Amino acid sequence: MKVIDIILTNEKLSLEKAVDFVRAEQAGGIVTFVGTVRNQTKGKKVIRLEFEAYEKMALSEMRKIAEQILFDFEINSVAIYHRTGNLSIGEIPVVIAVSAPHRKAAFAACEFAMDRLKKTVPIWKKEFFEDGAVWVSAHP
Amino acid sequence: MEIEILAFGITKDIIGNKSLKLKVETPCRVRDLKILLKKDYPKLELLTSLMIAVNENYGDLDLLLQEGDEIALIPPVAGG
Numbered sequence: 001m002k003v004i005d006i007i008l009t010n011e012k013l014s015l016e017k018a019v020d021f022v023r024a025e026q027a028g029g030i031v032t033f034v035g036t037v038r039n040q041t042k043g044k045k046v047i048r049l050e051f052e053a054y055e056k057m058a059l060s061e062m063r064k065i066a067e068q069i070l071f072d073f074e075i076n077s078v079a080i081y082h083r084t085g086n087l088s089i090g091e092i093p094v095v096i097a098v099s100a101p102h103r104k105a106a107f108a109a110c111e112f113a114m115d116r117l118k119k120t121v122p123i124w125k126k127e128f129f130e131d132g133a134v135w136v137s138a139h140p
Numbered sequence: 141m142e143i144e145i146l147a148f149g150i151t152k153d154i155i156g157n158k159s160l161k162l163k164v165e166t167p168c169r170v171r172d173l174k175i176l177l178k179k180d181y182p183k184l185e186l187l188t189s190l191m192i193a194v195n196e197n198y199g200d201l202d203l204l205l206q207e208g209d210e211i212a213l214i215p216p217v218a219g220g
Binding site: 035051052053054056057058060082093094114117118119120121122123124125126135136137138139140 | 146148149150153186187188193196197198212214215216217218219220
């Protein structure tokens, strides 16, 4: 049985698809994280976001994270999805789902995967404001 | 040797293109490439960080570049 599902796409992400993928008979629960585009940054109104990825490497870094949490935590399976392109406020750039026999491992693995994704996966986010745009985190 | 470098995110704006061809003396390590690029594009120095990916993996500063490697500039990532 496949235990890792990785998707990088410019189309809408499906939470249901991620949950269905990780559902398992050995699992006692599923933890999901759904990222959504926030309407402001430090009080400044955000109009939309644009995500750019170094696709081949992003996919391989996402897979490394999935492999690592399967190794480090008592979990059954994991789905990590990320979107690219233009996203409006409230849309979903990232979905992570983890199933495990017991909930603590699922929560811990899901949080670890999300923290890691933000550090290692080569995806960049540009925030568009009413008066311009910036690449997030580019400058100190 | 001549190498081709892919640029993403803000590095694409700084270089003004999504890729760049560069003649480098051999041996050339990741460290040497970063010094060369920062000399040519001083704005790279202002970034929070700049990693170099070689063949889709983060390259250590000591890694030797080979002709034909896929090299990419990785400014601070911001997924999620």
